[in-house]
Amino acid sequence: MDGLILVLTALAGCLMPVQPAVNAVAAQLMGSPYLASFFSFLTGTLVLGLLCLALRLPWPDGKVLTGLPWWVWTAGSMGAFFVTMTIVAVPRLGAMSVMALLIAGQMGMSLVMDHFGWLGIPSQPISMGRVLGAILLFSGVVLIFLALGHLFIGLMWDGGVYKIDFNYVAQRWASPFWQTWDLVLLWLAQLHGGNGMRTIIADYARKDSTRFWLNSLLAVSMLLVLVVGTYVLLTFDPNIS
Numbered sequence: 001m002d003g004l005i006l007v008l009t010a011l012a013g014c015l016m017p018v019q020p021a022v023n024a025v026a027a028q029l030m031g032s033p034y035l036a037s038f039f040s041f042l043t044g045t046l047v048l049g050l051l052c053l054a055l056r057l058p059w060p061d062g063k064v065l066t067g068l069p070w071w072v073w074t075a076g077s078m079g080a081f082f083v084t085m086t087i088v089a090v091p092r093l094g095a096m097s098v099m100a101l102l103i104a105g106q107m108g109m110s111l112v113m114d115h116f117g118w119l120g121i122p123s124q125p126i127s128m129g130r131v132l133g134a135i136l137l138f139s140g141v142v143l144i145f146l147a148l149g150h151l152f153i154g155l156m157w158d159g160g161v162y163k164i165d166f167n168y169v170a171q172r173w174a175s176p177f178w179q180t181w182d183l184v185l186l187w188l189a190q191l192h193g194g195n196g197m198r199t200i201i202a203d204y205a206r207k208d209s210t211r212f213w214l215n216s217l218l219a220v221s222m223l224l225v226l227v228v229g230t231y232v233l234l235t236f237d238p239n240i241s
Contacts (some may be wrong), residue, residue: 016099016102017095017096017098017099019040019086020081020083020086020087020090020098021090023036023037023040023083023085023086023087023090023209024036024087024090026039026040026087027088028091033084033087033088034084036087037065037080037083037084037087038204040083041079041083043079050210051160063194083129086098086102089101091201095144096144096148097145099141100138100141100142103138103141104138104141107134107137107138108133108134111126111131111134112126112132114126114130119152136191136192136195138170139188139191139192140188140192142188142191143185143188145182146181146185146188147185147189150181150182170236170238170239171238173233173236173238174238179233179234181231182233183233183234186225186226186229186230186233187226187230190222190225190226194218194219194222197218198215198218201214201215201218208228
């Protein structure tokens, strides 16, 4: 049962970027993101209604409904805001950027809710470890976006690899935008790659002395790549002959 829940949860995560894209197409055809959001919720309500009937769930009586806290009824409004904003944002920002922003908001709000113990959540005060974990998770999403964009532009866009030569690199790095893109990509790749190697060393190196020297070698290699890569990116002369 737990395995099925894991699979279905992963499937739900896969559908997160799909739903806004589908709704964005509906909004384009209907001429309004609000109409698309309305019909999205309408079909969702019908599906859930049929599911409740199929499972023969008992309908709550009036006392239960009237006894609910007022803020429970705001969940539907939050869902409407979420769906509508994704419909508006995906055509303008792209699915990956929207997902990255959503994850950033989720991580930030989750830390706040855990810290104060809102809505019955057990209180877990914000710590440096939890903040760093959230930063690593968000930066990992950003890294995926930058890496996939880099691969798509380099391998598939406008001629693919056949256009890559010195002039292509010179024109790319003459732009502050692409310099920043590649610089952030370099630093995040080293950060996450180095953290992964550190975990492998901690798991498989049995002796303390072995872990020390492997971690030292890892730190030196990361520092060397970061220093050389950053220097090349920031001092590159596109007019060099």
